[in-house]
Amino acid sequence: KRQGFPETIYGEGKTAEQITTIITAIQAHGDDILVTRISGEKATEVRSTHPELIYNEIAEILYTRNERKNRFANGFIAVLCAGTSDLRVAEEAAVTAEAFGCEVRRFYDVGVAGIHRLLDNIEEIQQATVSITVAGMEGALPSVVGGLVSHPVIAVPTSVGYGANFNGLSALLTMLNSCASGISVVNIDNGYGAAYSAALIHRLAQPTEEGQS
Amino acid sequence: KRQGFPETIYGEGKTAEQITTIITAIQAHGDDILVTRISGEKATEVRSTHPELIYNEIAEILYTRNERKNRFANGFIAVLCAGTSDLRVAEEAAVTAEAFGCEVRRFYDVGVAGIHRLLDNIEEIQQATVSITVAGMEGALPSVVGGLVSHPVIAVPTSVGYGANFNGLSALLTMLNSCASGISVVNIDNGYGAAYSAALIHRLAQPTEEGQS
Amino acid sequence: KRQGFPETIYGEGKTAEQITTIITAIQAHGDDILVTRISGEKATEVRSTHPELIYNEIAEILYTRNERKNRFANGFIAVLCAGTSDLRVAEEAAVTAEAFGCEVRRFYDVGVAGIHRLLDNIEEIQQATVSITVAGMEGALPSVVGGLVSHPVIAVPTSVGYGANFNGLSALLTMLNSCASGISVVNIDNGYGAAYSAALIHRLAQPTEEGQS
Amino acid sequence: KRQGFPETIYGEGKTAEQITTIITAIQAHGDDILVTRISGEKATEVRSTHPELIYNEIAEILYTRNERKNRFANGFIAVLCAGTSDLRVAEEAAVTAEAFGCEVRRFYDVGVAGIHRLLDNIEEIQQATVSITVAGMEGALPSVVGGLVSHPVIAVPTSVGYGANFNGLSALLTMLNSCASGISVVNIDNGYGAAYSAALIHRLAQPTEEGQS
Amino acid sequence: KRQGFPETIYGEGKTAEQITTIITAIQAHGDDILVTRISGEKATEVRSTHPELIYNEIAEILYTRNERKNRFANGFIAVLCAGTSDLRVAEEAAVTAEAFGCEVRRFYDVGVAGIHRLLDNIEEIQQATVSITVAGMEGALPSVVGGLVSHPVIAVPTSVGYGANFNGLSALLTMLNSCASGISVVNIDNGYGAAYSAALIHRLAQPTEEGQS
Amino acid sequence: KRQGFPETIYGEGKTAEQITTIITAIQAHGDDILVTRISGEKATEVRSTHPELIYNEIAEILYTRNERKNRFANGFIAVLCAGTSDLRVAEEAAVTAEAFGCEVRRFYDVGVAGIHRLLDNIEEIQQATVSITVAGMEGALPSVVGGLVSHPVIAVPTSVGYGANFNGLSALLTMLNSCASGISVVNIDNGYGAAYSAALIHRLAQPTEEGQS
């Protein structure tokens, strides 16, 4: 069993029928479901046979309502994003982490071009066990956050931007070269992967009997 | 104070004199020292006035003998590397993590082209709180490890290789695209950064009174 | 005559009419046909005048039912792929190799993030004359396979992935930098080319009278 | 005459003899001199025949003592840099701007990983007519500064860093993609060019009779 | 308040409804509006509820008729472009600068392959406070202009071209490497950003009482 | 045992002492030795304690005189190269293949800019079991060869060239995109890897009793 987390299906490039078939197979083993990168249209089709699943349309995630929500009750994961265009990826991270049983607090629109919005929230952010920082364009957010917190930071570059942004390459390189310490990076737009790593980290911060599923 | 970790100096491009001056200034505040990327020659020169510092010549690190060694006594960090040419970076990670107060266990020469050496050690590796996987050339090690353990994996691409390796770009892209979950990546050859993130994660796994310095 | 293999038409960018015309011309010389990269729609149109041709919709290949099937009867070619998204390319390779007269055994969904599925099949794979390993994203499969078998391995990177995958560049670089020996690489998504090379190799393993057409 | 600025010689790749010859020719027209990218060794050689020139060894600039210093007396140019390794480029910018007759105020070591050092100085920086922001590695400084000031910002990426920094490409892309407004960018390590643009801008802020030479 | 300039909305990727909502919110604070990258279709929809806004269909900008037009009355900004395919970006710059209160003079179709058209207009261009030079393909215009004027030049590469143009990379690199002085560069196709920087510079050339809003 | 081939040491970046130590360890198991990328100077040092090893100074290979030379006696491997600057890589391939027990025939200086030299030799080349084609600069040789022979072709790009050659990238891309069939590619300058793959293929062409070690 994958660390007690729901079984995940990568929705992109799969038809609603294919997704439905996989879900049925997984549920036969009694496992929870998390489908990422699934459009509203396909989700509606899948839900016609699986009405028990919830669809989050910003995150584009379809998942099992999780009774074990917040089973990792000690502390929270902070999810930050720079601008409104990074929302889909930030929500992919946030909803995934919640589906994995973590408490999430969202700090959105805290990009570095308006540094005071970040500073206004920094004391709460510092209480998190781990931060997920999502940013496109120049991707500078993790560097500033990394300098202000003393917990691990997972950085997620997004493909938001144009021109010399090269579909997220700019933000990716920024994050890999960060001069702040304690930052590690996942693939462009990979909100899911960031949440997975963050959840594993968050679980370590739990009292043993709960944390180790 | 930076999370109770020693003050770090990036030695590359600094002269022995410059490093000595910075060390003296930091020690005036009573802090421990960690100098990375310092050649044997420069280290010898610095040690003529600072004989209390220890030099690790594989890691190319000069640092304060840390009485607080293993202050994070719960569990260990696994440091894995693929081949002998990745040794410098792997040791930069391992020695840094030890200087930060973590126990480290080394699993070297476990590259994927000889998968059985990795499999022979996997049960012990699975006991770690977090793994640091160092690999150059095709950089496939973290993908295999990520599939076998259920703790966070920090992947470090190295610039070891030639031709289409493009100074580590190959291994970097491999790791960012890993289809295993729970992997996040630091810059090429950044053993120090990997250890820093790993130490922050490892600290979360400590009973509160010790872990939160 | 091209080594006794069917005449191949690259379907991409050709209309159904153009393909039909070429087929008719080739058949006038009595040759077998293999059309790659032809969509189901175009295939249906071509088959309205050439019902004798078979269409494989996963491989997107249209070809002559080959009486000489398995004319290279000694041993088999192993076709491996990492994930279900690599299926089209893997099948392009497998169906091409079969159309060329080779026996093919398929080992699908044996990606390195779940190494045990590969290990469970490795003894049979080791019996092959040559392996074709198809993988997208990080493309680590050939490295692991290359370390476990002692026959030639043809590696096919696929364009499956997103972000820092850069349309298959990531997997391509991984495979070119493999630290396992006996691996050579074809273009991204080039299942056809892999099968062609593999078939030439497989033919060498035949008793002379059959192998040299 | 180039806007009343000294005649500039790009020292890189020229011998001390070649530089000396060019200086002599320029001085014959009564013009001031500014030699950039000239090593200490070459500068010493040139100064043996041109002792009237001043050498700044951090900036690696050799220039005429300018009696017209501060002829653009209204306001100042702020030169900021992220870390000590960016010093050479920052000083190339600062010394050039001074040689061009501008007042310069330096704000060094104000990188975004320690945002408070920048914030501590921001009120004085806001008084500048124009800022030059120099940063290597992730190059995030201009984005933060651009959000805090209401004058034009010239961003200079430096080649400081390693790995995925790709000799300054990372910082260059960051700056071109900045989501702060009022930022324009010069070539990697081009402190001279930044100062030239800044001086032209600064001159516009002068009362007409002085500003328009 | 952002330097007395209108509040700007980046229209790309936002629906007409989303844009309308943001406009209403901004107008509640009494601010002027500038929406960039908004298609004619979306603009028509927004104007059905906000008929007071003007739409410029070449610039693809929707904005408030500005009574303060030309409030920066001293001098003008020159906007130059190389060919007719650069028109959209040039107009994005020109209309933005006008909306910001600057006088703009347009010099279009003055590409370097027909140098005399540029030379015929150069005396008027030299009178500007600042030039915005827009060019795609080889992007050589700023270099020639920079050599002929003694005011700051903002260079805007466009994505116009094909083949080895790589979506504007060619023009971007050309401009960053210009051997003319006084040139700084913004992102590919970023007419808005060029106008913003130019307006900040132009404002410095105003008599203090008007210029400093 | 690695398919009965000698144990290989990659000499680059290892000292003569390190190489000597490894050799001694391998010989203790009775295995043959092949050291690639070892300079003349280092080889001389190693041979002072291991005089039984032979050094080939063009190939920069040090190896055990192999009594089993030509144990794969059926047919030969053709090694082709385009120009004299590709010699080191071609010889690395040729000497390796010989050390592995294969007969090698060399066809050097048969670059496509003088196509007749290739055509003059093509009938003999067609008799090979497999060809290794080595080429730098534009790397066109494998395409022409692939069209003329009906056996597998291993293509080796070299880093020979300058400018837009980008250290072998040009030749690498050429070979991956070859429109001839039956070609597969190894890393830039990887003569060793080409020989390894070729030897595995060549072995398949042997009568079973000899070929399968």
Add this chain to the structure above:
Amino acid sequence: KRQGFPETIYGEGKTAEQITTIITAIQAHGDDILVTRISGEKATEVRSTHPELIYNEIAEILYTRNERKNRFANGFIAVLCAGTSDLRVAEEAAVTAEAFGCEVRRFYDVGVAGIHRLLDNIEEIQQATVSITVAGMEGALPSVVGGLVSHPVIAVPTSVGYGANFNGLSALLTMLNSCASGISVVNIDNGYGAAYSAALIHRLAQPTEEGQS
């Protein structure tokens, strides 16, 4: 007047109306017309008002029937292409050269993977004043041709291919690195530019009174 050649309009990105307007303006000066990259649909629309223009649908060129056809009567330009997919670009070159008054001879489908088709025609090709060689994928054709002829060769890379072809980059680099002499290169898919250069060269080969218009 542009060397007596027709006035050229680049059709891409222009509407039929825009093209019609430009044509009318040019014809008012009595000049001939050449519109490149114009689709059949747009051409039909333009011809509804300009029926005197001829449309070549493979070349996607619309142009004035030129009474001066073959005014450069001495010799011919050879246009070669590698495969059928390069036809559009080859025809763009051929039709342009003809519209410029040159005789053109076509040698199509002479790619290097089937070298004998090229060799069968080489004697006639050698009689040309200049060759235009068009090739996609690996782009090796110009190298082979350059070695066989003693006149100038213009090389045109095409964007035909997939994967590591990177939209023509592969063929472009191949041609720039050609080890044959007398080759110069134009942009990817730029058949027009190749024809323009070739026509200028061809004109030099005319007896003075005709050649110098």
Add this chain to the structure above:
Amino acid sequence: KRQGFPETIYGEGKTAEQITTIITAIQAHGDDILVTRISGEKATEVRSTHPELIYNEIAEILYTRNERKNRFANGFIAVLCAGTSDLRVAEEAAVTAEAFGCEVRRFYDVGVAGIHRLLDNIEEIQQATVSITVAGMEGALPSVVGGLVSHPVIAVPTSVGYGANFNGLSALLTMLNSCASGISVVNIDNGYGAAYSAALIHRLAQPTEEGQS
């Protein structure tokens, strides 16, 4: 015989001994010699046995004094360069063309940042049969020249520059994307190749009896 031109040796990477051996072999056939990319030191060594050869130290070319100098007496080749740092490549082109029997006129230091120096010479340049334009950094010179002359232009990018110049990539892309017509491009720093193409073109402009050697 290669078009009656001297036999050329590429000196880079060859020792003085190797060059001497090749020269002796070529002279045995009575051919003239041209060695490119040979340092002063190596040239001195070669001339100790071949004192009849002339060394041009700017061009770094060693060659046979050619009695046939100016055998192509009709017209001249114009060699232009942008700045003094492009001199080596410009002279490689000029000296090669002269050694091939062409008259050459040099127009140096006519970069586009000081357009009037180019315009002052343009009438003479227009008389050339063909121009070679050499430029580094932004490489804009060929575009301006191409718009002013009506003969073929060969463009040579140089690797002169730093930062975003990427060793000549910037100038190369600029030239490939030129919007002026009649321009074709050779490899970065390839003065030799430009001269070769130019000489072939120049020869076409000769009265037949002389031109066709």
